[in-house]
Amino acid sequence: MASRGNEPSFSVLGADLVLRGSLTAEADLHIDGTIEGDVVCKSLVQGEGSTITGSISAQVARLAGTVVGPVEAAQVIILRTATVRGDVRYDALTIEQGAHVEGHFARRDGAGSPGLALLG
Numbered sequence: 001m002a003s004r005g006n007e008p009s010f011s012v013l014g015a016d017l018v019l020r021g022s023l024t025a026e027a028d029l030h031i032d033g034t035i036e037g038d039v040v041c042k043s044l045v046q047g048e049g050s051t052i053t054g055s056i057s058a059q060v061a062r063l064a065g066t067v068v069g070p071v072e073a074a075q076v077i078i079l080r081t082a083t084v085r086g087d088v089r090y091d092a093l094t095i096e097q098g099a100h101v102e103g104h105f106a107r108r109d110g111a112g113s114p115g116l117a118l119l120g
């Protein structure tokens with residue numbers, strides 16, 4: 001969707017979509033499909049059946065599917081259905097019990113509320 005004036009923009013990439021190449025958007029994204037490339041957006045919501053192979057850069061990243069690559073966001077939320085194989089840089093981090101994560105975690109040097117929350 002294109003943004004009209006100051007209205008927020010939101011795009012959905014369906015489960016049947018396979019994108020090979022980097023994706024850059026000034027919009028909020030909801031990804032249910034497969035992305036083979038880097039994702040840069042304002043806010044990312046990843047569906048449970050989604051796979052992203054590449055880096056993720058966003059203000060907010062809510063991950064529920066599979067990510068193979070580094071993640072950098074002010075707020076990272078890793079849900080119990082997620083599998084993340086890559087380093088995670090964050091200001092605030094939430095990981096639900098049951099999530100599978102292989103990688104290093106490091107706070108970013110940028111602005112934001114530092115914090116770590118483990119949910120059970």
